[in-house]
Amino acid sequence: MLRTIDHFIGGSTFASGERQGEVFNPSQGQVQASVRLGTAADLQKAVDAANAALPGWAATNPQRRARVMFNYKALVEANMQELAELLASEHGKVVADAKGDIQRGLEVIEFACGIPHALKGEYTQGAGPGIDVYSMRQPLGIVCGITPFNFPAMIPMWMFGVAIACGNAFILKPSERDPSVPVRLAELMKEAGLPDGILNVVHGDKEMVDAILDHDDIRAISFVGSSDIAHYIYSRGTANGKRVQAFGGAKNHGIVMPDADLDQVVNDLAGAAFGSAGERCMALPVVVPVGDRTADALRERLVPAIEGLRVGISTDPEAHYGPVVNAAHKKRVEDWIQTCADEGGELVVDGRGFTLQGHEEGFFVGPTLFDHVKPHFRSYQEEIFGPVLQMVRAPDFETAVRLPSEHQYGNGVAIFTRNGHAAREFAARVNVGMVGINVPIPVPVAYHTFGGWKRSGFGDINQHGMEGVRFWTKTKTITQRWPDGNADVGDMGAFHIPTMG
Numbered sequence: 001m002l003r004t005i006d007h008f009i010g011g012s013t014f015a016s017g018e019r020q021g022e023v024f025n026p027s028q029g030q031v032q033a034s035v036r037l038g039t040a041a042d043l044q045k046a047v048d049a050a051n052a053a054l055p056g057w058a059a060t061n062p063q064r065r066a067r068v069m070f071n072y073k074a075l076v077e078a079n080m081q082e083l084a085e086l087l088a089s090e091h092g093k094v095v096a097d098a099k100g101d102i103q104r105g106l107e108v109i110e111f112a113c114g115i116p117h118a119l120k121g122e123y124t125q126g127a128g129p130g131i132d133v134y135s136m137r138q139p140l141g142i143v144c145g146i147t148p149f150n151f152p153a154m155i156p157m158w159m160f161g162v163a164i165a166c167g168n169a170f171i172l173k174p175s176e177r178d179p180s181v182p183v184r185l186a187e188l189m190k191e192a193g194l195p196d197g198i199l200n201v202v203h204g205d206k207e208m209v210d211a212i213l214d215h216d217d218i219r220a221i222s223f224v225g226s227s228d229i230a231h232y233i234y235s236r237g238t239a240n241g242k243r244v245q246a247f248g249g250a251k252n253h254g255i256v257m258p259d260a261d262l263d264q265v266v267n268d269l270a271g272a273a274f275g276s277a278g279e280r281c282m283a284l285p286v287v288v289p290v291g292d293r294t295a296d297a298l299r300e301r302l303v304p305a306i307e308g309l310r311v312g313i314s315t316d317p318e319a320h321y322g323p324v325v326n327a328a329h330k331k332r333v334e335d336w337i338q339t340c341a342d343e344g345g346e347l348v349v350d351g352r353g354f355t356l357q358g359h360e361e362g363f364f365v366g367p368t369l370f371d372h373v374k375p376h377f378r379s380y381q382e383e384i385f386g387p388v389l390q391m392v393r394a395p396d397f398e399t400a401v402r403l404p405s406e407h408q409y410g411n412g413v414a415i416f417t418r419n420g421h422a423a424r425e426f427a428a429r430v431n432v433g434m435v436g437i438n439v440p441i442p443v444p445v446a447y448h449t450f451g452g453w454k455r456s457g458f459g460d461i462n463q464h465g466m467e468g469v470r471f472w473t474k475t476k477t478i479t480q481r482w483p484d485g486n487a488d489v490g491d492m493g494a495f496h497i498p499t500m501g
């Protein structure tokens with residue numbers, strides 16, 4: 001009998017709905033659970049629970065809200081091993097990497113512990129005669145997060161950590177491919193002291209997402225996933241009058257300058273291109289060596305490093321990475337490998353047809369390296385989201401700046417160099433949202449903000465940090481005057497727009 005993963009609404013599990021989806025164990029290639037695929041009626045139940053809880057939570061002072069976050073941090077840490085194993089069993093990433101997924105989310109919870117400070121408004125005393133001006137940040141109400149499969153802990157925590165600390169009620173619609181950890185995260189919030197109804201989890205696919213997009217009581221939506229869906233969420237959500245931020249796919253480039261420390265680069269690239277089977281929006285699936293000498297020297301070092309990678313089941317402590325998420329995605333990645341070869345890429349290491357003894361049904365793809373990939377290849381222009389590294393040789397620095405700048409995606413980029421001037425120029429000129437200088441995966445820390453450009457991000461406000469606080473609140477500005485009662489009433493009656501003189 002398969003375990004069923006239910007919704008979590010109003011502080012309890014909620015079983016409803018005929019339709020269910022399969023949740024796999026990618027290491028074994030077998031279905032291990034089923035998940036409810038909810039409807040508009042299920043969403044309404046979550047909205048009702050949120051509406052009931054919202055006034056009390058919005059009126060709770062920020063310090064008390066922060067205390068829930070402190071409790072939560074301790075609880076998630078205490079449950080780290082169980083959460084990481086559960087996450088790895090549904091996603092396929094190795095357990096150590098799953099701990100990183102949780103830890104990066106917890107760092108946003110740590111930021112949320114400081115919410116009293118972050119919510120402080122501005123104040124101007126004496127903006128005019130006897131007049132003071134101040135601003136306050138107020139919660140939006142019921143808000144929602146729709147998240148992808150590849151970071152089932154970090155991305156939900158990015159969103160609900162800040163949104164809840166700001167005084168909102170939150171409805172999370174996690175990926176239906178690995179939905180267990182999001183539910184556990186919500187249960188732990190209840191244990192941490194969060195009132196029932198402030199964090200709800202509804203499962204589902206397009207039907208549930210469309211219900212969210214069209215629900216009048218939902219004031220804001222944060223989305224992370226692939227670009228076409230991100231664009232759809234942004235368009236329909238904003239057309240319905242909601243505040244929306246929608247982050248999409250990526251194709252991040254790693255520029256290798258001739259003066260780079262190649263041993264370090266190979267080490268960094270191996271982790272950034274193949275870690276988590278390449279299923280990271282901040283992975284580095286494209287390497288751009290500048291000059292053929294750099295390219296040849298890099299390739300010579302890369303090949304043995306790639307051939308030495310250990311692919312294993314998610315509980316193998318020695319494995320560098322595990323399977324991809326499901327059979328359809330494995331086929332998609334292998335099809336892209338074929339496409340790139342057909343387009344004229346030189347297939348240096350071929351990861352297709354990889355099987356692991358004892359786990360023959362697992363969704364594994366071996367590490368793959370292409371050289372001589374050209375910018376007009378479709379396989380270069382699109383996101384593959386697998387353990388595939390494409391080398392695009394650039395004749396000079398200008399080309400290396402142009403390639404990521406002109407690509408349809410603009411999430412992250414890295415440059416490897418010892419030349420501070422080149423790095424500085426690159427960082428200033430490249431048309432991409434997040435830049436690493438000798439840092440292969442430049443995911444900003446929680447108190448800065450995360451967000452890509454072009455088709456990697458729709459909307460204006462980034463995730464977490466102070467941008468997160470701005471996204472999850474609305475600003476009210478108050479202009480006040482307290483007359484002493486002796487004022488000449490004639491002074492008050494001006495018909496022109498008041499100025500401060």
Ligand code: NAD
Pocket residue numbers: 146147148149150151173174175176204205206209210224225226227229230247248249250280281383385411452456
């Ligand atoms: P996805 O777009 O398939 O799914 C994301 C969410 O959208 C899920 O909750 C899913 O249920 C929902 N969804 C799927 N199809 C839908 C449809 N037709 N209508 C409405 N909703 C739908 O993405 P994924 O495969 O889960 O995640 C991988 C993608 O996410 C990659 O493209 C990756 O680059 C991207 N990603 C981006 C970032 C970022 O910060 N930019 C971070 C992580 C992942």
